[in-house]
Amino acid sequence: MDRPCRPVNESSAWRPADRRLGLALAGGLLLLAGCSVFDAPVIQRGNRLTEDQLKEITPGVQTRTDVQALLGSPTQSSTFGDPVWYYISSRTRTRPGRELSVTDQQTVVVEFDPRGVVTRVRTLGDEDGRPVAVVARETPTPGNDRTLLQALFGNVGRIGPGASIPTSPGAPGAGTGR
Template sequence: MIRPRPAGRARAALLALLLALPAAGCSIFEAPPVQRGNRADPELLAQLTPGVQTQADVQALLGSPTATGTFDRNMWYYISSVTRMRPASHFTVEDRRVIAMRFDEGGTLRDIREVGQDDMRRVDMVDRTTPVPGTERTVLQALFGNLGRIGAGGLGSETTPGGGPGR
């Protein structure tokens, strides 16, 4: 009967451990979730009644809104998300929530709704840059541009070796 050598078992165990580490490493080094923004608690939202509460009441209950409408100051938005940074990955958003509130001109709450992913519009970033004339340097300007500037730190204040002003 052939018995496995103790060194062979140790190598097999080490190999199994090395193969298991990459899979386990993803959760070991993962950053904890981070709450961002002003999350409107559903229990607190249930206490709001359109037509009854005012902007001051909503602010006292939920805190300041994350954003107000750009063109309509009577629109308030409570925006929050739970984010996480994963190893060898980009920043991920696990839970995003947007609550939109509309007030009338008197400051009374008129409407509360949750804005979902279907209501949002995708905005693509523009990759182009605005050219600025005169900022392009040629290779020769880059190589020889500083010739003649040696010792130019004292321009306009020439001094004599004795320390006094020159004539």
């Protein structure tokens, strides 16, 4: 018979290779379980309007006061005058080391006529947005362009116990030794 034989003294404990494999598996399971723990929570920003709330607004009938009572104060109103109200909301996540990510954005536009009566209600989607090109130019600031070393060591010796602070002749305390 070709059966492997074991010494009588050998215990059934794990061998070092089996122990390392078990520790690696346990560590991997902990890492997988931790992925959901450290996921950034979803944050609701703004007043999220439902379809039922929007159906309650009837163009040509309701006024600004009615809309404010139904939907609350607008997030933004138009820049010139007050004929358009915007209700903006979004769901965001802030992950460590990354930019803020917007997962779902809703913009509801309520337009009014000069009398303050609702003329139109519409919801804007992603297709209504326009891409904005960011300009990389910087506005120059007047003054000295100092290096880091000049900024760190520029005042060494200027202010101290023996340094004198110049005063103008008409300033209070000038020439009195105070």
